[in-house]
Amino acid sequence: MIDADFLNSPVPSPVDLPDIDPAGPSRFYNRELSWLGFNWRVLEEAENTAVPLLERLRFLSISATNLDEFYTVRVAGLRELAKAGKTKPAADGLSPAEQLVRINEDARQLMAHQQTVLGDLRRLMQDAGIAILSRDDLTDDDRDYLGDVFLHKVFPVLSPLAIDPAHPFPFIPNLGFSLALQLERRRDRRPLQALLPIPHQIDRFVPLPSADGQSRFLPLEELVMVHLERLFPGYRDTGSCTFRVLRDSDLEVEEEAEDLVREFETALKRRRRGEVVRLKISSGAPAHLKSVIMRELRVEGDEVIEVDGLIGISALSELVLDNRPDLLWPRFVPRIPERVQDHEGDLFAAIRQKDMLLHHPYETFDMVVRFLQQAARDPDVVAIKQTLYRTSKNSPIVEALCEAAEEGKSVTALVELKARFDEAANIQQSRRLERAGAHVVYGFVDWKTHAKISSVVRREGDNLVTYSHFGTGNYHPITARIYTDLSFFTCDAELGRDATRVFNYLSGYAQPERLENLSISPLSMKKDLIRMIGAEADFARAGRPAQIWAKMNSIIEPDIIDALYAAGQAGVKIDLVVRGICGLRPGIKGLSPNIRIKSIVGRFLEHSRIVCFGNGYGLPSNGARVFFSSADWMGRNLSRRVETLVECKTQTVKDQIVRQIMAANLHDQAQSWVMQPDGHFLRAEVPEGTVAFNCHRFFMENPSLSGRGSAGASDVPRLTHDPQAG
Structure with missing residues (x-):
């Protein structure tokens, strides 16, 4: 109680x-x-001794991911306003330029504290048998093992790039992480500058074997530095640094675009090439190398962050190891609502008994998936309407909608193309739905459709009954394991009519004259x-x-x-x-x-x-x-x-x-x-x-x-x- x-x-x-x-x-x-x-509160959870050690590492990683997104979207927007000379203040009275000054001061302190927290966590992880090594820590046996790993798993995807008049500075995409090198040819001491982009397709941390059961990892950039001779035969390293680029990732879409999907595909390519809003570079970088990087990326001094530690802290999520349950939250299995079990899994029967509210992740999101799967296979279901803002790559929700369409049911899917950072995935899902025979609509160009509604129309006797699902979260079974959200199931006729009116508004721009129980x-x-x-x-x-x-x-x-x-x-x-x-x-x-x-x-x-x-x-x-x-x-x-x-x-x-x-x-x-x-x-x-x-x-x-x-x-x-x- x-x-x-x-x-x-x-x-x-x-x-x-x-x-x-x-x-x-x-x-x-x-x-x-x-x-x-x-984000400070998130970072402070990484210091909370009541939280299991690897979960603390996860919080640290999340704080870094959050900050990256903040800079590529919010700070990028303020930066554009300030550069354009816009002085209109926000609600609190601060102009874009004033906000940038305060943001950068606070964010620099936050990033410095992230490195302090990482140092503390590395020591605790070492005590718990998880070590992040540097190349100086490697034994001869380690180097022998890593030679094979490098040759077969890393070398084929690396592309060393010289920087000279014949090889201009290459494009570094958003979130791109690279090694910058000053090299010298051994035979005549001729200098060479080069870049080595670190491919994101390979895990950032390379596992090493251990005889005593410890988990040992070497950062990928350290592995590359160990084998630099294989990439630049005849050269030696005279200075190096790592750097990471964040670019403006906000999207601009022409309001009169005739083909919205194609316009978004073009906008996504523009995002990849957006202006650099932040450059993180390892402290102690050779001055000339740092100057070249800043000049070629067109960044000013206040946009550069020198990092004394690990660049790309977000990648630490790779080290949240499933094989160390002693360092993770105790396993939790979401509940199946008892009422659904009483009805032997029949969602429609459970909903007919009484409205039902599920609290995710404590009650399993599988019930939402089952609702649509049952609708897809029920011969009495005649129509399904569904909004999709975010969902998973191999979405069981989309799979159920495709199955329903292929079974001849009327399926309408409202796919929101403007779901930030999920635009490309949503374009793929929309095409998959269209191939299955579903009606795919994209709502309004000016407004995102963020409402979470699912509507299933079922023939019961001589009547059509609408079963509705309204949610506070996305139709995403992965995030539903960690996000607390509500799922409301009802066959209330008023809410069913309201849901239909909302879908008509989204698909046909027909503004509802009135809604009975919905705002x-x-x-x-x-x-x-x-x-x-x-x-x-x-x-x-x-x-x-x-x-x-x-x-x-x-x-x-x-x-x-x-x-x-x-x-x-x-x-x-x-x-x-x-x-x-x-x-x-x-x-x-x-x-x-x-x-x-x-x-x-x-x-x-x-x-x-x-x-x-x-x-x-x-x-x-x-x-x-x-x-x-x-x-x-x-x-x-x-x-x-x-x-x-x-x-x-x-x-x-x-x-x-x-x-x-x-x-x-x-x-x-x-x-x-x-x-x-x-x-x-x-x-x-x-x-x-x-x-x-x-x-x-x-x-x-x-x-x-x-x-x-x-x-x-x-x-x-x-x-x-x-x-x-x-």
């Missing part, structure tokens, strides 16, 4: 920050600095949210209980933030769980006196979007209004994307969201960070002598309410405090 008292604990006294103007831009915290703050962006979601936030403020002014709980990845939309500020000032108690970016400043006198914000960073990546309104009864209560959504509270989600906001009306589903999911998130201490009025986060304090509550562990150990079958839900932990009941 979760103790309910913490949910009604008093909000800490607001602080007075005279530099914050409640009516000025300083009331918002900068988006980019907030994102960097999130969508960019048409109505933002104004509906602001209206409900305002209604909660009216309850507070009328002296009734007034509360808002929300869980998001990001909150930066200014109008939503201002509505929350106004509600808090009216007396609404607001608790927000925001994993990543947050532009709202909590706990400031005169601005946000009743707002608390926390972030959860742990074993699973928090991804579900939820909002609960007390509706005059407070939280938790049976009278609350409960929603889940595909949308974060960002300008792009509410104004430039097609998103869904679904209200849950089945009591067990509402209880699951309010009394289990949100209650546990708000109660979590073990993985929580509390946002301060100045925008920074501090780890949640754990009272001395108590065991920190861990919401991820709670969800792993306890079944979800709406998935219970004949066993019933009476023994499932949930909050029992109900303000409605007095």
